Amino acid sequence: MIMKKFLIGLMIVVVVAVAAYFGYKHFHHNPPAKAVSTTQTTTKAKSTATPMPSYYVGDTQKEGSLAIKLDSTSGGTSMAELPANTRVFSVNITVTNNDPITYVSPDAFVNESSVYTQVGSDTSTGQYIKAYTTPCFGGGDATVPANQSLSGCVQFIVPTNASVDTYLYNNLKWYL
Numbered sequence: 196m197i198m199k200k201f202l203i204g205l206m207i208v209v210v211v212a213v214a215a216y217f218g219y220k221h222f223h224h225n226p227p228a229k230a231v232s233t234t235q236t237t238t239k240a241k242s243t244a245t246p247m248p249s250y251y252v253g254d255t256q257k258e259g260s261l262a263i264k265l266d267s268t269s270g271g272t273s274m275a276e277l278p279a280n281t282r283v284f285s286v287n288i289t290v291t292n293n294d295p296i297t298y299v300s301p302d303a304f305v306n307e308s309s310v311y312t313q314v315g316s317d318t319s320t321g322q323y324i325k326a327y328t329t330p331c332f333g334g335g336d337a338t339v340p341a342n343q344s345l346s347g348c349v350q351f352i353v354p355t356n357a358s359v360d361t362y363l364y365n366n367l368k369w370y371l
Contacts (some may be wrong), residue, residue: 240346256367260294265369271350290344292339303332308349
């Protein structure tokens with residue numbers, strides 16, 4: 196009986212010693228190469244990362260040959276009957292065509308535009324209905340001659356209780 200307890204104790208000591216030896220050897224003498232390279236990559240990425248600039252009302256951004264300036268925002272006008280609990284929100288922009296050829300937007304910049312809104316503490320992604328029947332850009336096509344500018348607006352039907360906080364034109368973004 197004493198011999199059996201002695202052998203069990205000895206086996207436990209041997210197992211612990213072997214585990215300690217291999218654990219020490221693995222973690223202290225041979226650090227994994229993957230962990231080192233990941234740390235180096237992460238450090239390098241952090242040091243070269245450029246923060247994304249923020250744009251606001253009054254700022255101009257470029258997309259291809261177009262320069263788009265968000266001039267102002269306001270409550271818009273509508274020639275159509277609005278759904279209940281909605282209002283029209285207007286984004287006034289100036290589009291400059293820096294190309295030697297005339298630029299035509301067949302939908303007066305409407306399909307490229309969207310807004311985000313916030314209602315209380317809830318945020319919505321706000322792909323709101325564009326108000327096509329408003330008098331912005333004269334309706335229909337918007338034509339910007341070569342090396343000239345055109346000002347107008349894009350309007351959205353948004354919930355009455357929403358505050359609009361962001362305007363997007365394709366990949367461009369302004370905070371309101």
